[in-house]
Amino acid sequence: MRDEIEVVDIAIIGGGPVGMFTAFYAGMRQASVKIIESLPQLGGQLAALYPDKYVYDVAGFPEIKAKDLVDRLMKQMSQFEQEICLNEEVLEVTREEDVFKITTSSDVHYSRTIIITAGNGAFKPRMLNLDNEAKFEHANLHYSVHDIQDFAGKDVCIFGGGDSAVDWALMLENIASSVSIVHRRDRFRAHEHSVQQLKDGSVQVVTPYVPKELIGESKVESIILREAKTKEEIEIIADDYIVNYGFISNLGPINNWGLEIDKQSIVTNSRAETNIPGIYAVGDISTYPGKVELMATGFGEAPIAVSNAKIFINPNESLHVAHSTSIMSRKNNERKKEKVKN
Numbered sequence: 326m327r328d329e330i331e332v333v334d335i336a337i338i339g340g341g342p343v344g345m346f347t348a349f350y351a352g353m354r355q356a357s358v359k360i361i362e363s364l365p366q367l368g369g370q371l372a373a374l375y376p377d378k379y380v381y382d383v384a385g386f387p388e389i390k391a392k393d394l395v396d397r398l399m400k401q402m403s404q405f406e407q408e409i410c411l412n413e414e415v416l417e418v419t420r421e422e423d424v425f426k427i428t429t430s431s432d433v434h435y436s437r438t439i440i441i442t443a444g445n446g447a448f449k450p451r452m453l454n455l456d457n458e459a460k461f462e463h464a465n466l467h468y469s470v471h472d473i474q475d476f477a478g479k480d481v482c483i484f485g486g487g488d489s490a491v492d493w494a495l496m497l498e499n500i501a502s503s504v505s506i507v508h509r510r511d512r513f514r515a516h517e518h519s520v521q522q523l524k525d526g527s528v529q530v531v532t533p534y535v536p537k538e539l540i541g542e543s544k545v546e547s548i549i550l551r552e553a554k555t556k557e558e559i560e561i562i563a564d565d566y567i568v569n570y571g572f573i574s575n576l577g578p579i580n581n582w583g584l585e586i587d588k589q590s591i592v593t594n595s596r597a598e599t600n601i602p603g604i605y606a607v608g609d610i611s612t613y614p615g616k617v618e619l620m621a622t623g624f625g626e627a628p629i630a631v632s633n634a635k636i637f638i639n640p641n642e643s644l645h646v647a648h649s650t651s652i653m654s655r656k657n658n659e660r661k662k663e664k665v666k667n
Contacts, residue, residue: 330435331435332424332435332436332437333356333357333358333359333408333434333435333436333437334351334356334357334358334436334437334438334634334635334638335351335356335357335358335359335436335437335438335439335440335631335634336358336359336360336361336425336427336434336436336438336439336440337351337358337359337360337361337439337440337442338361338415338427338439338440338441338442338443339360339361339362339369339441339442339443339444339608339610340360340361340362340364340366340367340368340369340409340411340442341367341368341369341370341371341442341443341444341608342368342369342371342394342395342398342620342623342624343442343444343607343608343609343620343623343624343626343627344360344362344367344369344442344443344608345360345367345368345395345398345399345401345402346398346401346402346623346624346627347440347442347607347627347630347631348360348402348405348407349398349401349402349404349405350627350628350631351405351407351440351631351634352402352404352405352406352407353405354631354632354635356631356634356635356638357407358405358406358407358408359407359408359409359410359434359436360407360408360409360410361410361413361415361427361429361434362409362410362411362412362413363412363413363414363415363430364411364412365411365412366411367395367399367409367411368391368392368395368398369444370444370572371391371392371394371395372391372392372395373469374469374470374471375391375469375470375489376390376391376392376395376471376472377390377391377392377470377471377472377473377496378390378391378470378489378492378493378496379391379492379496380394380620382619382620382621383620383621383624384621384624410429410432410434412430412431413429413430413431413432414429414430414577414578415427415428415429415578415579416428416429416430416578417578417581417582418439418582418604420603421435423437424436424437425437425438425439425603425604427439437603437637437638438603438604438605438634438637438638439603439604439605440597440604440605440606440607440627440630440631440634441579441591441599441604441605441606441607441610441611442606442607442608442610442623442627443576443579443608443610444574444608444609444610445572445574445589445609445610446574446575446576446577446579446589446610449572449573450468450469450568450570450571450572450573451568451570451571451572451573452468452568452570453484453536453539453568453570455536455537455538455539456538456539457539458539461539461541461544461545464543464544464545465544465545465564465565465566466539466544466545466566466568467565467566467567467568468567468568470493470567473496473497473500474500475565476497476500476501476564476565477500477501478501478502479501479502479563479564479565480501480502480503480505480562480563480564480565481497481501481503481504481505481563481564481565481566481567482504482505482506482507482548482561482563482565482566482567483497483504483505483506483507483566483567483569484506484507484508484536484566484567484568484569484570485506485508485568485569485570485571486508486509486510486512486513486514486515487513487514487515487569487571488514488515488516488519489569489571490506490508490515490567490569491506491513491515491516491519491520491523492515492519493567493569494506494523494528495519495522495523495526495528498526498527498528503527503529504527504528504529505528505529505530505531505561505563506523506528506529506530506531507531507532507534507535507536507550507561508530508531508532508533508534509532509533509534509535509553510532510533510553511532511533531550531561533552533553533554534550534551534552534553534559535550535551535553536548536549536550536551537549537550537551537558540560545566546562547560547561547562547563548560548561548566574589575589576589576610579591582601582604583600583601584599584600584601584604584606585599585600587612588612590609590610590611590612591606591610591611591612592611592612592613593605593606593607593611593612593613594613595613595629596629596630596633597611597626597629597630597633598633602637603634603637605630605633605634606630607623607626607627607629607630608620608622608623608626608627609623611626632644
């Protein structure tokens with residue numbers, strides 16, 4: 326029966342940036358790979374929610390748009406073969422003899438090891454939690470930005486105080502007619518450099534205020550704001566309103582796989598191993614003492630997980646391999662020889 330099913334070396338659950346880089350590195354280690362992603366495209370939140378947002382903390386790029394980073398990861402990954410399964414939510418993972426059986430919403434897959442790169446799991450945006458909010462979602466109340474040019478020449482109001490809210494305010498500053506940002510505290514949670522840029526620019530900073538009431542029928546005409554301490558009320562008027570309160574994440578079925586979970590994250594050790602032998606986790610979904618949740622951290626954890634997965638499959642494998650230059654040179658030479666044969 327085992328001979329009749331396809332078994333890959335590494336199944337990667339999650340097709341965001343870290344999952345894509347994990348697939349690339351697994352290809353460099355000559356592992357057979359399958360990526361299983363619940364969304365209809367690769368790229369995770371970057372592709373689904375922030376394609377036009379600039380990313381500043383990826384090594385080698387002073388700044389790069391999220392969609393361009395995803396495109397580059399796709400090009401990097403495509404140097405090796407891997408099977409990509411989209412629109413498949415992983416429901417159950419079980420051990421059958423020496424392989425894992427991965428049951429999704431539409432198929433069953435088999436793999437010798439698993440690397441979970443599912444970010445924060447399933448996510449949905451945090452709402453304003455105001456009356457009639459839902460009816461404006463498809464009008465001019467937004468929880469993500471798919472095309473920044475949609476706001477060209479418009480008056481835009483942004484709600485939030487974290488990196489995403491401040492980044493959008495800075496990006497829209499030279500595109501929109503005007504930009505205001507509303508935060509419930511006087512201090513922002515974003516990176517200090519970004520906050521300083523915000524203060525030095527033309528964005529109107531409205532603090533400490535919270536939204537109280539949405540005014541309008543077919544779209545939001547204005548929003549009543551309440552001062553956090555004095556309860557004084559003011560009205561803010563804009564063409565479009567963007568809510569950047571972050572996301573509510575849920576590990577969903579992952580909670581039922583027998584993994585050790587701590588505060589919606591999978592506990593791992595320094596080898597990216599979970600409490601289940603053969604299952605690894607990297608990126609924002611994993612946690613360990615001193616963990617810093619950055620995309621760059623996930624990129625660094627990917628080779629650790631892949632290398633240890635290779636040893637799990639074959640204990641004679643080495644944890645330390647040749648430099649990438651040597652590996653890719655050897656691969657290119659093999660391609661040239663193959664062309665000569667044909």
